[in-house]
Each structure stands twice: as C-alpha cells, then as structure tokens.
Amino acid sequence: MLLLTCPCCGVTAEETEFANGGEAHLKRFGPGSDDADYEAYMFARKNPRGVHFERWRHIYGCGKWFLMARCTMTLEVFGTYRAQTSEPPAEIVAKIKARRPEWEGF
C-alpha cells in the first residue's frame, strides 16, 4: 500500500486516504474536435512500464487533487505536485532523469 504526500496540505498518509484518478496531463477535446483527438482524450492511456504521471485526490484529507510521478515497476515516487499545471515541473523532471537516465522524457 502506497504512501503519498499531498502537496496541498503537506500530509503524508497511506493510500486509503486518497483516490486515484488515472493518468495526468490529459488534454480535453470537446465539441468541434475530430474523432481521433476525442478518442485519444477519452480512451487512449499510456499505461507505461516505468515512469508514470497520475492524478490523485486527497479525499479523506484536504479534498484537493494533485499529481504524482511514480515508477509503476518499483513504485518509487519521484514527487507530487499541484494539479494546476499542464506539465510536470522542472524539478520533478530533473529528479526522474537522475533516477531513470533511460527515460524518454515527458
């Protein structure tokens, strides 16, 4: 069972206090988008073996959504950061690159 640190209230708590919300940094495609974009938004998920960015909500805590970079193989957590961003912050990217030199990048 994972241990997560909420970047919004600073609490480190076990997974049962959080809810997973799937892949992070999806771009919404609404009315007017073509089928391929809509399909990618709705259904195409990376599901990588390795570095993964995902959404979590601190449901039993401050209620805030946040994002987390994690290795799906080793469960190593590279960091959590606020949800109000469209891409991972530079320091998280740098940390991942240091720990996983083979990572192709975000």
Next chain:
Amino acid sequence: MSEVVSALAGARASGMVELADAGATGMITLRGDHALLGAAVQAVLGLAMPEVRRVVAGEGAQVLWMSPDELLVITGYDVAPGLAADLQSALGDAFATVAVVSDARALIRLSGAQARDVLAKLCPVDFADFPVGALRRTRAAQVAAAVWRTSDSDWSLICFRSVAGYVWEALVTVAQPGGEVALYR
C-alpha cells in the same frame, strides 16, 4: 426555534477513554483565499489565522484549518448564523463563500490518557508528533473525520452527521476495557 437535537443527542460513554457528544454546536464553513479569510476572522472573531493543519482557539470560537482554501469555525449553535452574517459582511464582495453548516456534522469529545491509543485503532495517523492545537483530517474506520488535540488528554473529532452513530459505535467498540495497548505512553 423548534427543538434542536444533535445527531448523538448528548450520548456519553466510558471505557479506555471518556466519550461525549458535544451536543448542538455552531459551525461555519469559510472558503476562499486564506489571506482574505484571515482578515475576516481577525475582524469578526478577533482570532489569528491558524497555521497549516492547526487550530486557533479563542473564547467562544475555534478556527480550524481544513484545506488551502477552507476554514471551519466552531462556535455556539445559536450564535453561528449571526457570526456567519458578520463574516459575510466583513468579506464584502470578495470571492469567498460563507455557509452555516452547524447541522451537517457531529462533534465528539474524547478525554483520557489513552485517547491516542483509541484513535489509532480507527485512524491511519501517527499521533506521536501531534501537539495541542494540531489537526488532522483523516479517516475514522470507513468514514471521513477530522481530529484535533485541545489539551494534553483532550481531543475533538468531527464527522458527518449521518454517520455520527457509526463513528460513535466504532469508538465505543475499540475503547472497551481490555483493549489497552500502551502504544502511546
């Protein structure tokens, strides 16, 4: 005003700790930028803004840090609507929301030297570094709750009204004599 009945109707129980329903309690949710809320809290309640996951207690009111954009004011049931109106005026047209939620929750008090041991049986929380005035929103068994420490041996717990009976029964169950653990000493 009609008869006001808290969810636990004044229940009390004894075991490893003393448990008591705090009865009808005033509660006001404030949402908005904390700097903004802090000014209103200072102006209306005369209390300082709580630090992250802390509680500031004054005469007649406690202010709980609930999230980066949320406070909960705990006060008397009867005065809550008036205070809420004052807070609303203090906030003026700023983007902030004030809501009276006195009836939405139950407030349970735990007291005794073993309070942390009892709480640790329901909440996945490390109570070792948990000074007076600290607050933690968490899970009590299967439902959401917030706990804070009001003195060395006194704790408060709030949960939603509909599950007050569940939380109460869970506390009474795990606080039964014979369940002493001496985890926190």
Next chain:
Amino acid sequence: MSHRLGTGGRLIDRTRPMEFTFNGKAMRGYGGDTLASAMLGAGQVLAGRSFKYHRPRGVVASGAEEPNALVGLGEGQRFEPNQRTTTTELFSGLKATSQNHWPSLEFDVGAVNSKLWRFFPAGFYYKTFIAPRPFWKHVYEPIIRRSAGLGKAPAAESRDADRYEQIYAFCDVLVIGGGIAGLAAAKAAADKGQRVVLVEQTVAFGGRAVVDGAVIDGQSAEAWVAAQLAALHGMDNVTVLSRTMASGVYDHGYVLAYQRVADHEPGADKPRHRLWRVRAGHVVTATGAIERPLSFAGNDLPGVMLAAAVRDYVVNWAVSPGKRVAVVTNNDDAYRTALALHAAGVAVAAVIDARAEATGELPAKARAAGIRVLEDTAIRHVEGGKAVTGVALCRFDSDGGAVFETLACDAVAMSGGWSPVVHLWSHCGGKLTWDESGAFFRPDPARPPLGQDGQGFVTAVGTANGVLDTAGVLADAGSSAVVEVEAEAPMKPVWMMPAQADYLLRAKMWLDPQNDVKVSDVQLAAKEGYASVEHTKRYTTLGMATDQGKLSNINGLAILSDALGQPIPQTGTTTFRPPYTPISLGVIAGEARGGIFQPLRKTAMHDWHEAKGAHWEPVGHWRRPYCYPQGNESHKDAVAREINQVRGSVGLLDASTLGKLLVKGPDAGRFVDMLYTNLMSTLPVGKCRYGLMCNENGFLSDDGVVARLSEDSFLCHTTSGGADRILAWMEDWLQCEWWDWKVHVINLTEQFAQIAVVGPNARKVLEKLGGMDVSREALPFMEWREGALGGVQARVFRISFSGELSYEIAVPASQGQAFWEQLLAAGAEFGVAPYGTEALHVLRAEKGFIMIGDETDGTVIPQDLGLSWAISKKKADFLGKRGMERTAMVSADRWKLVGLETLDGSVLPDGALAPLPGKTPNGQQATQGRVTSTYHSPTLGKGIAMGLVHRGPERMGEVIAFQSASGGEVSARIVDPCFYDKAGEKQDV
C-alpha cells in the same frame, strides 16, 4: 513413546498443571506448554491424518513451520479448525480434536489410499477425472470435494464469540523476530533514538540461542536476552510485542503484524486478536531459519521429527519424543540434539551422519559423552506402522540394497541443514541468492525490496540473512557482543538418503507430509515435462498445504533440479506470498462487524421511521424507508395504501438523502452551464429547473433540480446515491481543468433535513403550520422561497416527483424530526401518512419520470429517454456534448424510452428482454428492448412499465413480446411513458 521428563523445561511451570482434552481424552500439561508439548508429554504422538493418503501423522516441528499437527480447537462459537498445536499455548480446559479421519484417528478407512499409492501419482486428479466430461460436475467434483479439506468449517449458525481490532502504528525501524539478532538490532536502533517496534511471534524471546546454550558476553544467552529485553522495555521509543507475527511486508514499508492477544485465555474481556498495521521507515527481518527434513523412506512416520524441534521439546518443555532416539544428520548442529537428549537422560541410539567423516567439535563432544556416531551412513527406511520401531541403516552413497544394521529406536531426530526464513524479505520484491556452502537461498543485499524513495527498505540480519553460526549472528545484527559457541564443520547437502535410492524407496520419501507429496512425485512431474517450479508446485501440490512449503520447499526444488539436470538457483523458488502463517478472518474484519460492519447513514428522522416499523431499503450507505406497514399489512398493500394516500390527500416523504450542493462564485453560472446539459445560467433567482448531468461520453450520470439562490449561487440537488460522486466530479473540473474559474462548491447535503409534502392537501397542511405564504401566487410551481414555517427557518421548493401538488421543505437537520412531527400533527385531519421509496417509485413511474440507475445504466444518453428538451442547443460546450455527437449516439437505431402496458394488465418482470428471432453477431439471442421500471399501479389498477425499445417512440401502439419470469412470453403494447395526468395539471395548482 513420547513422555515428560522428570526435571527441566525452561518454559514450563510445574506448579501450574492444566487439564485439557484431545479427542475427548483427558490429558494434563503445564503452564508454559504448547498444545504440542503437552500432547507429547502425555504420550500422544499421533496428531492427525494426511490429506491424500490419510497416513498417520505426528508432530514434526516445534513452531510455525509445523505441517502435520493441525487440530480443531474449541467448540461452538469458539471452534476453529486447522490450528497448529505447536503454536497453540496450552490453557486449562482446552479442547482439541483431530482432523481428516473417519471413523477415528487410530483407525481410518481412507488410509486404504495409502496402500493404493501406486494409483495416486502426481497429477492424479488431472489424469483421472477427465472423461466422460458430464461426470465432472455431478460425480467427480462432489466426491473430491467431500474428501478434500482438512478441518471442518465452524457450524453455519455459529457466530464468532470474540472481538477483534486493528491498530495503526508508525516507527522508524520495525524489527521482526525476537531472537538474539532481533534483540540486538532493536537495541542498536533504539540506542540511536529511533522509534522501534519489535515483534516476536511466540511468547518467549531469545530464539535458538537460549535453547542451544550459547554464552554471550560471558553470561548465559538466557541472561543476556533477559537483560536486552529489560532494557528495551525501559525505553520510551520502543514498543515490544510478543505473540505477534509479522504476516506480510508490503509496499512503502507497510507491514501487517498479527497479535494473538487472548488466544491463551479464551473468554477474557479482551480483543482475541489485534492486527497491527505498521508503517515502518525501515524493516529488519530477524526471522531466523527453519530446519530441513531429510528425505529417507518412511520419514513421515509419527515419531520422526526435526532435530532442533526435538531439542526444543527437551530443553523448553522437558518432553522427549521417545525413550530411545536416533539422530540422523548431514551437519554438526544436530549433534546438539544428541547431547541435549543425553543430558536429559534419554538414550541416543546413534547419530547417523551422511558425511564421510564427522570430526568437528560437536561430534567430538558426542563421542566423549559415549554417544555412538556412524559416519557415511544413511537411514534406508524407518520401520514401524503408526509409530517408529527402528531404522534400517545402509551406506549413504548406495542404492539402499544392503542394510548393514537395524537400530531399535522409537523416535528419529533428523536434520538436513537449515534454510533462512526469507519470506518477509521476498514478499515485496526482495531477491534471493543461492548460498553454496549452506545449500540454501538467502537474501541478496544488492536486490532488496524498494521503498517510496527507490532505496531498499528491508534488511535481513542474523540467521535470516544466512549467518548460521551463533557467533556471527550478533555481529551481523550490529552488536559487538562476544559469543562463545562450538564451531561447526561444513554440512553436506543431502537431498535423498541413500544417495542412489531405488524407486521403491523414493516412493516412500515424503517431501510434503501434509499433502502427501513424495520424491517420486516430483521426479515424475519432471519426467512428464514440468520444467517450471511454479507448474510443478501446482501439478504435484508440493508446498501448497497450510504450511506453504516451509519444510518442503528447498528439498523439493533440489529434487526437481536434479531431475532436470540443472543447478538449484536456475530452477529458482516459488513466489513467497503473505501471510507468513495464516491469520484469522476475524482480525481482517477488525471492529467492522454487526452494527458497524459498514457505515450506516441516518437521516434526522431515521429513529422515527425505525419506531414506526419502517421496512428499510439500502440506498448507498443510507437506509430509506421502503414502506411503513401497519399491523399485519403486507409490503405490497402498504405501498398501495401510501400511493392512494398521496394521490387522494397528502403524504410525507423523508427526502433528506438527496444531495444538496451549493455552487457559488462569480463564475457559478458558467460552471453549471458546463456541468448540466441545460442552459442553467438563465435561471432566474427564486426559480427551480430540472437538470441533467452527463459524463464526457454523453451518458447520463445524474439528475436533479437546480434552484438559483442568488445571482452568484445555485443549489444543485443530486440523486441520493450521487451526492459524493457529483461533488467529486465538480471539484475535479474546478481544480484540474478550469482552475482559474471563481467557483466554490460546498456540500450541504447533511445540513438539511428535507421533507416532501405531497398531495392535493399539501398546501392546506403548510397553511396550518403558518408563517409563510405558500399560495399558488406567492409560491408558483418550480419556484422556491425562504422563510419561517411553523416557527422553523425553512427553504421551500415547489417541485414535484409525483405529479401532485408538492412542496419539498429543507430545514436544519437538528430540527428535522421536530418539524416532521409538526407536519404530521398539522396533517392529521387529512389522514397524513409517511410514504416510502417504493411508493415514490410507483408515483414517478405513473408520471413517466425517469430514475437514474433504472432507466440509465451508464450507456444511455438523455436523447434515448425523450429528454432532448433538456439539452441546450445554444451552448457551445458542456460536459458530454462531444460524446453525444458520435455516430452511434445520433443513430436512429437506438433503443429509446417508451411506456409498456401488458395486454392482460399483469406486471412485466423487471429487466425482461424482448427477444427477436435470430442471433447477434456474437452468437447471442437477438433482442429489441428491455424493461427498465415496472410496477403495479394502484392508481390505474394495472401493471405499468417503462422500457428501452429499438426505435420505440416510432412504434406507438405496436405489441411486442417480453420474456416472462417462467420462460414464457408476455405481450405488451408500446405506449406513451406518462400514464397519469399527462397535461401536468395536478402538480401546477
């Protein structure tokens, strides 16, 4: 025969005799005994029967690894099957019964299987019960099921009499194992100021060192252990837990530990078991090692035991397994058993050593004590039936053809070397490495389980780390204590005895005595092509018994590797999975049983409903009254009465469970326009509008009435089950997509008790309460007002889910029950009565109103339900708009909502399908529709239903057939879904 020795026993208290029974036979043991030691002390070697052949089985081990001595414990509400006697502390009045035998333990009919062993090879079930295929379900499976399983389950009607609990604990270092390595590691961490939890699965600390009589820092191991423990108990940063078994190590330092608080004092006013949910910064496994059996013919007979277990019984409990014991070994450690037996006055027939020569310090001591030592010798076979009578000896390096001597003895102590307990290291991904010198797998420090930070979070120390000599154990655990103990000469890996044993011998060498897997079975599996250890395990059932291969694993791997002609590390091990030993189901549930099995959500009027005998319906975690039967009234009659009451006069519904979400802020209008399919931002203050919410697929997800409270605030009502989900949905969009929008959402669901006052007399009831003008003019249909009603501050919504004149009144929850009672009093002259959810459903179905979860199933778009009117065509965007534009969603061929009326007036079965001739492309029966809601309407005196039918609205008047519950057909006519007051005159008065 096993017996109690006259003196000794470091764990027993002879001043506390305890009476107990085994299979009804009265026996006596002492305080400090395990059930195993007490039974052996009372001369009871035979403990049970094996799984497949029903062979007689006696105790083999002295701890958690015991595969044989499983019994049923207790009776009635405290009966528990499959309890290991070796880990059961004796108490006065204990009642144990043996398992897996018929008619008795001593004479078992199933034991005939043992004589037929040639017909029960590995994979017997797979090979035998194949044809004819129909036999499997009705003949083979019932027979196999009847003969399978060890203990019997507690009686169906019994309820566990005990209580259980869980607790969350946090520490810097969790040390698992209370032997000298664990104690040293715990002390070292504690001395550094770290928060330490130390768990030991038994009641006594010290592990093997105290039994083996090591000397540590000049004092006895016993004294050293006591001093360490006392020091740890005295430290504020240390929690020491005995009777606590770490059952599993999980991600990010999470460990479950199972504390048997009161197993040894049943009936005490304590939780029986406690589950510690520990989050540790670092985990130290000091879990020791388990001795391996040797594979020789007849090694499963009662009286053949592990050498160290024999030593434990002699030293700890003053029990000898026999009067004359033969020791057989491939290493020096077993000589300690010979010496312990000798010191206790028990005759040692000989030490039979497979090694060419035994010249170490321990063999020398044995010889000096006058114990006969036989080198290069093997047990060819054990003689005896239900008990050992002797052992036939041959040269180790032979096929067993030439017996050179038969030794008389009544017990055999065997040692095939030791295997570190690597389970906890392995649970979370720790890898193993093969240790050539000790012939065992040990933790590979280069490949530990990884924690949250990507670093190893488990360290194995002492014997668990493969350091088998006591002197090295403490150093490995970070202690500088000096240990004096005899040096040991190298062991010799022995996987079969004698080394070239013929088939008949191999077919009597047990690897797994509980599941009856023999050396020959594993060899056969290899011959049949099972190259993977995981497949071989499942094919032969090796290691699949309740002990999970603690004794058999390495021996089986070695035999398989030999048969495959490859080194053992190449074969690898099977996967170690939690729990280390079984934990009780009760402790997994913890406090969650009975009334607090799960949260029960109660409205402010819950107790009133309960007192009035409401029949409950679960709605999420809420309980809502389904109906309120009066006297002997049936539920059906009660529902009809409640409906007639509403349509005829006035009824009350507890609607408090509806979600109430306050959406407020400068961008609130823009936000609700995105959430709802309707244009909500145009709703005037004071008015209400029914709205639909869809997910991004366009599928209907929730519905409810929205009230505009002010220019910048809306109160959004959700379904009862949807409040939390919709709140989360709103927060998701606000926090993760439109984070610059100025909107707050506050959940007010529990702040208000909400009561629907429904029926033609509803207004009169409210007028009697007084305080607010509720006339048609002052409060028109689909509007709301705030004010005092009967002295209570209330918000009153004129909305209707029944088609009748209806007010939904929200009051502070703390005043809900009082207000409810005021309404009842005011409505008395109209015969007011509460109505439940079933009446609510029928009333709404009569009106053709949809219900989320009935008419919707996650694949239905609003357009399917005739709700196109609630979908804005003006808005450029709303959640679900893009999804609704997909080809399949705009197709005319969709199933759409219609009303259904059976030709005979009967009630259609719920969920019934309308079949079509032919098959779908998937080969299933083709269908053209299904029933989504179906009720008897007391108002219309017949069955009414709604359903989704292919192109339904275009087929008004057509009669189609639905499948009936009995398999026949029911004909129904497609009609308008609104059966009652289609013009809507009654609700708007």
